[in-house]
Amino acid sequence: NAAAKPPPTPSPLRFSKFFQSNMRILVTGGAGFIGSHLVDKLMENEKNEVIVADNYFTGSKDNLKKWIGHPRFELIRHDVTEPLLVEVDQIYHLACPASPIFYKYNPVKTIKTNVIGTLNMLGLAKRVGARILLTSTSEVYGDPLIHPQEESYWGNVNPIGVRSCYDEGKRVAETLMFDYHRQHGIEIRIARIFNTYGPRMNIDDGRVVSNFIAQALRNEPLTVQAPGTQTRSFCYVSDMVDGLMKLMNGENTGPINIGNPGEFTMIELAENVKEVSSIKSFYQSCSPNSFNRFVFINSLISLVVQLINPKVEIKMVENTPDDPRQRKPNITKARELLKWEPKIKLKDGLPLMEEDFRLRLGVPRNN
Numbered sequence: 001n002a003a004a005k006p007p008p009t010p011s012p013l014r015f016s017k018f019f020q021s022n023m024r025i026l027v028t029g030g031a032g033f034i035g036s037h038l039v040d041k042l043m044e045n046e047k048n049e050v051i052v053a054d055n056y057f058t059g060s061k062d063n064l065k066k067w068i069g070h071p072r073f074e075l076i077r078h079d080v081t082e083p084l085l086v087e088v089d090q091i092y093h094l095a096c097p098a099s100p101i102f103y104k105y106n107p108v109k110t111i112k113t114n115v116i117g118t119l120n121m122l123g124l125a126k127r128v129g130a131r132i133l134l135t136s137t138s139e140v141y142g143d144p145l146i147h148p149q150e151e152s153y154w155g156n157v158n159p160i161g162v163r164s165c166y167d168e169g170k171r172v173a174e175t176l177m178f179d180y181h182r183q184h185g186i187e188i189r190i191a192r193i194f195n196t197y198g199p200r201m202n203i204d205d206g207r208v209v210s211n212f213i214a215q216a217l218r219n220e221p222l223t224v225q226a227p228g229t230q231t232r233s234f235c236y237v238s239d240m241v242d243g244l245m246k247l248m249n250g251e252n253t254g255p256i257n258i259g260n261p262g263e264f265t266m267i268e269l270a271e272n273v274k275e276v277s278s279i280k281s282f283y284q285s286c287s288p289n290s291f292n293r294f295v296f297i298n299s300l301i302s303l304v305v306q307l308i309n310p311k312v313e314i315k316m317v318e319n320t321p322d323d324p325r326q327r328k329p330n331i332t333k334a335r336e337l338l339k340w341e342p343k344i345k346l347k348d349g350l351p352l353m354e355e356d357f358r359l360r361l362g363v364p365r366n367n
């Protein structure tokens with residue numbers, strides 16, 4: 001921070017003449033899963049005016065329907081790889097597909113979104129003197145060689161693999177953020193988001209929590225991608241939004257990990273699985289070493305089974321290349337610098353997501 005130039009003078013144009021708002025905030029990717037929850041929270045404050053820019057690749061107007069027509073809200077169909085001229089005080093820059101099946105669908109577009117899109121948003125931040133927050137990702141750590149991951153770890157990323165458009169794209173986006181900060185004095189914030197789940201996730205976006213819930217509701221087997229020993233830790237979306245807003249409005253540039261470190265012990269695991277015989281036999285087929293790594297994925301399965309559908313089966317399926325084997329955030333920095341930590345446990349968050357999926361899939365509760 002010390003080496004950075006002072007920020008540019010804020011433009012007087014930023015403050016709306018028509019509304020009594022104190023803060024105009026741009027959310028790129030605001031029609032997506034995390035973005036739309038962030039917009040809900042920002043709109044709760046009557047002093048905020050919110051502009052969403054989204055190209056609807058993975059997001060939808062439906063996620064924002066309650067705000068369309070609101071005098072403090074504006075929705076723009078816009079692709080961030082094109083320049084954007086608006087007058088704002090803060091930019092939450094989320095635009096980028098987050099699910100592997102979507103970001104691999106058009107990898108060149110994904111890298112353009114991360115690189116050119118972030119460059120444009122930084123150019124905008126520079127012109128109007130806005131503070132900008134980038135939603136980076138735990139994927140910058142790649143297939144990590146240290147566990148849990150802390151921000152000082154530089155990562156283990158394959159630069160030429162099928163996930164690289166996303167991983168390396170976000171790494172360049174982080175580099176651009178710091179170069180604009182050092183060279184032009186832009187006020188930056190970088191959040192490294194770990195797997196997040198909750199209502200409004202795309203039902204068929206291929207991610208593990210959305211897959212398991214949709215499969216359980218459709219009475220289809222839960223697809224565990226081999227070897228099944230990989231771990232993840234999952235953060236409920238309201239905790240994530242809270243963390244992002246604390247980072248934006250605090251004094252630290254980051255990067256800061258925001259995620260749920262996961263607190264599954266072996267005893268909890270055993271308690272979770274003891275009534276579910278199919279899962280018990282699944283565990284028993286594993287070696288003691290790999291058993292430890294089953295903590296998350298299998299606790300997730302056992303929770304889905306117990307909470308949503310006890311009759312559901314589990315099926316091993318092939319995995320995709322370069323899948324990280326373990327992932328869990330060290331959130332010491334978030335705790336100390338942002339006074340933030342997640343509040344919602346997986347067993348409390350899953351039913352909230354289940355409810356939303358039931359409504360969208362049309363599966364009544366007595367099914």
Ligand code: NAD
Pocket residue numbers: 028029030031032033034035053054055056057058059060078079080081093094095096097098099113117135136137138192193194195196197
């Ligand atoms: P999402 O796919 O639901 O939302 C992304 C939004 O960006 C969508 O509305 C999409 O239409 C929009 N978008 C994509 N490309 C765009 C472009 N070129 N121009 C304009 N809009 C574009 O994903 P999400 O889960 O809400 O993720 C939001 C952000 O958080 C992303 O930057 C993602 O990389 C990051 N993140 C998410 C997770 C997670 O677990 N959900 C984990 C790590 C990082």
Ligand code: UDP
Pocket residue numbers: 082083084085086119120121122123124125126127
């Ligand atoms: N940019 C934008 N909105 C703005 C200002 C800039 O989208 O309000 C874009 C601009 O088109 C450029 C990028 O941001 O491609 C980087 O802008 P910057 O001024 O830093 O660089 P330069 O235009 O000098 O390349």
Ligand code: UDP
Pocket residue numbers: 100195206207208209211212223224225226230231232319320323324
């Ligand atoms: N996964 C799984 N079954 C599924 C989807 C995913 O076992 O139906 C696994 C996947 O192999 C990965 C983990 O769940 O190890 C998380 O995958 P996801 O796509 O949700 O997020 P990622 O962390 O890979 O971005």
